[in-house]
Amino acid sequence: MPLNSSNMLKVIEDFPHQCRTAMQLPEGMSVSGKVDKIVVCGMGGSAVGGDLLKIFMHDYKIPVFVVRDYRVPGFVDESTLVFAVSYSGNTEETISAFEDASGKKAKIVAVTSGGQLSAMAKKIIKIPSGMQPRAALGYLFFPVLGVLANSGIIDVKGLEIEEMLDVLSKTEDFRKEGDRLAKKIFGRTPVIYASDMLRAVAYRWKTQFNENSKSPAFTHVFSEMNHNEIVGYQNMDRNKFISIFIRDMEDNERIKKRMDITKEIISSRVDVQEVFTKGSGLLARMFSGIYYADFASYYLALANKVDPTPVTVIENLKKKLK
């Protein structure tokens, strides 16, 4: 086992507790005045929090946009609520987008552990420092949810949160399934699919395999993959790729059928593994879908004989960018 890999395991196992703590952080913070658009600015794990919010608010009247870029779109104005989310507070894209949104007089809330962002923003939710940003997803998401609930923009039911925490607390189920999947994946490039609705869950799997396991990994969604990517399977090789379907009981019936038939078709080329979200509320289903990936990517790191924690390449890149 590589040095320090146990640190990452501890952080992963602590995730349900992190979520519970994260929910307390807004401490009643709210925004006032008209809000007719929500924008979440962030990169990597911080942006995934935005993607999850977009799922959560799919049926609301207020549109949610996730910006992974240096600028915000032209429609950002004083009735736009912008969350600038950066674990370190020093993510240059997020700082630039923050400045752009400030110039457009948006209402801005920063979620960060410190850095430049905490010096620039007026409204801040301070989150604990010293973690790998990707391991802090609870801290990056729940404060955003809390501010929106406190502001009367969304309705988050206590029961839904309790269900999620209850589902996640069965850590051993996720660990075992992650371990099983890592063994199947080892030596291949995983391609992860979910419904378009849960695209953020599939994307999180991909990024966890990239960062924790130092492995290539790709992602696409149903049913869009039925219109293009499925054709590429004609030249796919089971020694090189493996496909993982994240399935959800609330998937549209046609999506369920598409997943079944696609599995049947592509199984002649690659191994297809299926993973099922748990729980009935959206929060439980989203976060259970994600939680498997934490363990699967951790065990794949061990199999690849790499330390899951450091992402040296990113650190080197940042140095060269200065």
Place this chain on the structure above:
Amino acid sequence: MPLNSSNMLKVIEDFPHQCRTAMQLPEGMSVSGKVDKIVVCGMGGSAVGGDLLKIFMHDYKIPVFVVRDYRVPGFVDESTLVFAVSYSGNTEETISAFEDASGKKAKIVAVTSGGQLSAMAKKIIKIPSGMQPRAALGYLFFPVLGVLANSGIIDVKGLEIEEMLDVLSKTEDFRKEGDRLAKKIFGRTPVIYASDMLRAVAYRWKTQFNENSKSPAFTHVFSEMNHNEIVGYQNMDRNKFISIFIRDMEDNERIKKRMDITKEIISSRVDVQEVFTKGSGLLARMFSGIYYADFASYYLALANKVDPTPVTVIENLKKKLK
């Protein structure tokens, strides 16, 4: 050369002419009344038209959403302009989204060559039938642009269109570069990158490699890939993967620097090929970026000894879905 591959080549070479014809199709059609959100519903090539519109309208006050799903988001209402785009008119996701949007009293314009959609929609732009949907991108995009221009929602400069047609008309440049790239790619899985701004261009490359070349292909964007996917290159192999960067003179200076440094870092693992968009206006830059992929995927099909035109897997899937 596989049977019929010359058909696809002719259609590709005719693309500049297709764009010119497509622009005439709205014949003055416009929408009236308040529009404060635009939604494009479609799958595959039809959705790419929506992605391109999103780029084109980045600095406008009206947000654009692309929906590749059976339902539209909860914010769709009577002041939302919905384009239901389906080449065949029988794409089940688009028909379902059309019905959902109708129920929400959205203003709807259908763009289709016929099918159920043309029977259901009141406002229709009829496009020529008999093509592969992915080869009809001009027909799927420019009518949307035309309706928005006719409605006074966007401003499309005649000069910008002329520049685009002029850039695309130098077909031979794109053909040669596509041929060169196909030779580099052959035997490997291409991973295509552009800036977040031009993500639709990179995505179009991916889908063309899937459908025309019957090859796996994946895509991601800058700078998001610097926050996760770059780590996966530690375990990437130049015999299996090749990376293609689509570069644009209007890319943010930091994105340009990130692409340079990323190329330097990952070149130790894979071959990196760069392609440059042409022209100065956004339309010329977007469509020139896309046009290379038509040729590259065509020549990769020939190298793979497959016919670029039929997508038998998708046809089989549709039969099984009935």
